[in-house]
Amino acid sequence: MMNKPSDAVTARGLSVIRGPRTVLHDLHFSVPRGQITGLLGPSGCGKSTLMRAIVGTQAKVTGTLDVLGLPAGSPPLRARIGYVTQTPSVYADLTVHQNLDYFAAILTPGRRAAARRRTDVTRAITAVDLTTHADALAKNLSGGQLNRVSLAVALLGSPEILVLDEPTVGLDPVLRRDLWTLFHDIAAQGTTILVSSHAMDEAERCHRLLLLREGTLLADETPQGILTRTRTTTVEEAFLHLVDEAATEAAAETTPKEPAR
Ligand SMILES: Nc1ncnc2c1ncn2[C@@H]1O[C@H](COP(=O)(O)OP(=O)(O)OP(=O)(O)O)[C@@H](O)[C@H]1O
Numbered sequence: 437m438m439n440k441p442s443d444a445v446t447a448r449g450l451s452v453i454r455g456p457r458t459v460l461h462d463l464h465f466s467v468p469r470g471q472i473t474g475l476l477g478p479s480g481c482g483k484s485t486l487m488r489a490i491v492g493t494q495a496k497v498t499g500t501l502d503v504l505g506l507p508a509g510s511p512p513l514r515a516r517i518g519y520v521t522q523t524p525s526v527y528a529d530l531t532v533h534q535n536l537d538y539f540a541a542i543l544t545p546g547r548r549a550a551a552r553r554r555t556d557v558t559r560a561i562t563a564v565d566l567t568t569h570a571d572a573l574a575k576n577l578s579g580g581q582l583n584r585v586s587l588a589v590a591l592l593g594s595p596e597i598l599v600l601d602e603p604t605v606g607l608d609p610v611l612r613r614d615l616w617t618l619f620h621d622i623a624a625q626g627t628t629i630l631v632s633s634h635a636m637d638e639a640e641r642c643h644r645l646l647l648l649r650e651g652t653l654l655a656d657e658t659p660q661g662i663l664t665r666t667r668t669t670t671v672e673e674a675f676l677h678l679v680d681e682a683a684t685e686a687a688a689e690t691t692p693k694e695p696a697r
Pocket residue numbers: 454455456457459477478479480481482483484485486634
């Protein structure tokens with residue numbers, strides 16, 4: 437597989453060991469720029485581990501993993517990637533605005549950058565539609581609003597890639613839909629989004645999908661491409677089809693051949 441400048445992430449032979457186990461096995465895939473790529477798979481399949489490898493916080497990564505043309509974890513990438521983990525990293529006793537001011541001060545320190553910080557904070561709060569809640573304490577926000585504050589923090593530095601670990605988990609369908617609309621607005625402005633979910637029904641909202649199971653990649657395609665290839669009508673069915681197909685292939689590989697007479 438060739439590295440294309442249009443790809444935000446390229447993985448070749450990517451494996452990760454955690455504790456005694458290999459949790460990602462020899463992955464090959466690419467994430468195109470300016471699109472929403474969904475990383476889908478059941479709980480424990482390795483989604484968070486893969487995201488951590490991409491943002492450069494995962495140990496024991498082998499193979500090739502390039503992000504924006506640089507090896508994952510390279511220091512210049514830090515400011516170019518926004519990462520939202522599963523646990524909102526927001527201070528409960530600060531308001532939405534104070535939280536953003538605080539993170540902006542870490543990202544762009546110094547008195548001379550004060551005007552830039554103000555612009556960045558206002559832009560991020562507007563982008564996640566929290567202007568009317570800017571002065572609310574984080575502890576008084578709903579789960580969906582809190583997720584959006586985390587997202588605003590990640591948007592502060594105008595990252596080229598946003599890596600979002602299960603941002604819609606636990607949200608009601610309306611909030612989920614609103615968040616996906618927001619992701620599409622952000623992607624339409626050229627930002628690459630890699631978003632994980634274990635909810636297969638979120639697949640159709642993505643431009644591309646990476647289907648992961650037990651640390652192995654089952655598909656790297658568009659949602660429609662996966663449905664066509666597996667002759668199914670939902671990504672959930674397609675996923676089951678691919679799991680069965682992989683099991684059949686594995687069984688064929690381990691079945692001993694008839695000895696030659
Ligand atoms: N320190 C560790 N030592 C050994 N195994 C680990 C360690 N941390 C995680 N794992 C295993 O690695 C696998 C992948 O975990 P990971 O958190 O990436 O999965 P996930 O798909 O993000 O799951 P979830 O959707 O539940 O968050 C899991 O099976 C987990 O048990």
